[in-house]
Amino acid sequence: MPRRPTGRRSDAEIEKLAAGACLLLDYSPHPQAPTNPAPSRPRLSLVGDAADCAAWALAERLPAPGSPAKAPAKAPPTYPPPPEAPPPAAPRLKLTPAQAARRQQREQREANAARAERLNRLAHDLVARYPQTFTDPPVPLAIGVDKPLIAALAGIWSAKAVRHFLRFWAGRPAYVAAIAAGEPRCDLDGTPTTAPTEREREHATAAMAGAWGRYL
Numbered sequence: 001m002p003r004r005p006t007g008r009r010s011d012a013e014i015e016k017l018a019a020g021a022c023l024l025l026d027y028s029p030h031p032q033a034p035t036n037p038a039p040s041r042p043r044l045s046l047v048g049d050a051a052d053c054a055a056w057a058l059a060e061r062l063p064a065p066g067s068p069a070k071a072p073a074k075a076p077p078t079y080p081p082p083p084e085a086p087p088p089a090a091p092r093l094k095l096t097p098a099q100a101a102r103r104q105q106r107e108q109r110e111a112n113a114a115r116a117e118r119l120n121r122l123a124h125d126l127v128a129r130y131p132q133t134f135t136d137p138p139v140p141l142a143i144g145v146d147k148p149l150i151a152a153l154a155g156i157w158s159a160k161a162v163r164h165f166l167r168f169w170a171g172r173p174a175y176v177a178a179i180a181a182g183e184p185r186c187d188l189d190g191t192p193t194t195a196p197t198e199r200e201r202e203h204a205t206a207a208m209a210g211a212w213g214r215y216l
Contacts, residue, residue, distance in 0.1 A: 132190025
């Protein structure tokens with residue numbers, strides 16, 4: 001470590017000498033240095049008290065030989081750019097009452113057509129699976145036939161669709177006529193079970209004489 005200069009010079013003067021010494025640094029290797037010398041401090045070309053001041057000032061700032069190098073500063077983290085905002089939705093046109101009514105009627109027609117197509121496909125499937133039960137003309141179905149039918153069609157048709165079809169099937173005028181006539185009810189195998197009760201026959205007869213009489 002270079003000796004600290006005497007008190008003849010102030011710290012400001014030492015700083016000036018150190019700044020001047022930076023311009024006179026000699027980075028040439030020493031003649032007697034080994035082939036791969038360890039990193040050492042550069043030699044100064046100043047002499048006398050000025051050299052002592054500059055060497056001491058630089059020794060305070062330069063790392064000692066063999067000391068570990070400082071780790072480079074970490075780069076600031078990078079973040080992906082924020083996602084772009086979706087374009088604003090186009091404003092919906094305000095419909096007049098007549099246009100809104102026509103749209104509602106069109107949507108209702110489309111829903112009815114889709115429901116009818118679904119019932120038609122389910123009817124063909126049931127006729128192919130149970131030809132003894134779903135016949136034409138229809139025969140009354142056994143009470144509680146919906147439960148084994150839903151279980152048999154699980155994964156193919158939903159329970160809601162099956163119940164909807166059974167309501168449609170039992171509401172046909174020919175089915176109501178079979179109930180009024182007292183024909184025996186049949187299960188999924190076509191085996192007769194029980195006959196319609198007197199109350200069921202009266203209800204079916206009243207329905208035939210009412211709204212459905214013109215279809216029979």
